[in-house]
Amino acid sequence: MILSARAVLPAVLLAAGLLAGCSSPPTSEDDRLFYSDLEQALRDAGLMRTEPAPADAPFTGDDLVRNFERIALYSEYANENGRFITRRTPIPLSRWEGPVRVQAVFGDSVPPGRQREDMADLRRFTARLARVSALDIALLEPDAPEPANFYVFYVDRDERRIMADMLDGSDIPPDPAVIDSLRNSPVSEICYANTFNGLDTPGLINFALIVIKGETSGLMRLSCLHEELTQALGLGNDDPRVRPSIFNDDEEFALLTRHDEALLRMLYDPALHTGMTLEEARPLLPAVAGRAMAAGQDEIARAGVPAD
16 A cells, blocks of 8 residues: 655745644634635745646656656655655555546535535546546546445545544454544645555555545645546655656645656556566666657647646
């Protein structure tokens, strides 16, 4: 199992003037105000940009090779004694091989109108991910008989604790680290994804559980959707050297960029295979990056590729 999380760095919080002590336990309403103020402060600072191809951040095939190694072949977290800790850890190439069936689950804290907007965002973005990766990805309707293997939960602080208690008391509980992340996720962690691998094939992802905190809204909420869904497809790491990208905790970019689409194309290039080590993949990456860049240019040249 691998965790990827969208967490705001303490330096960002200090710059935004939002890192302060609290004399009483935080509530969901506190979190809503925090995320709203944080988004405004970041946008006022020129961060959370939405350009898919920023002119001030061009990238080359060599950049893609280096960034792919950093994002696809390392994890920012390790599971130690039932808790996720921050530690750069090498991992095998991780990706899906079968159909991906996405199901949204809303807590009662999310009003019906907001649920409809979230479903529309999910529908657009899963279609984009399917197009770029060439994976069989589909968003299930609430009454679909087909079982899901990729869940997106929109839940607030109280609902996350209820989920943790339910999982903790089940007959077959998940990894204790998942329960801990639901119960004790700090406010600086805006959203996160847990991906689960098959036991027989290293790197084969067969289940994903994403939590987007119900207290988020606006561009912050949409950026969580972009980052966590993409990372749950196998681009699980964040690295401060990667640009222009959402796989970077400096919050410069809010939405998936053309650079990030190229990384996703690389991940699902037929020349690579699930479970490869860095040493196995490295000789193949220059050609893989070249194909990803060419495919991106072809798509741009065709009529109107949506940016969200």
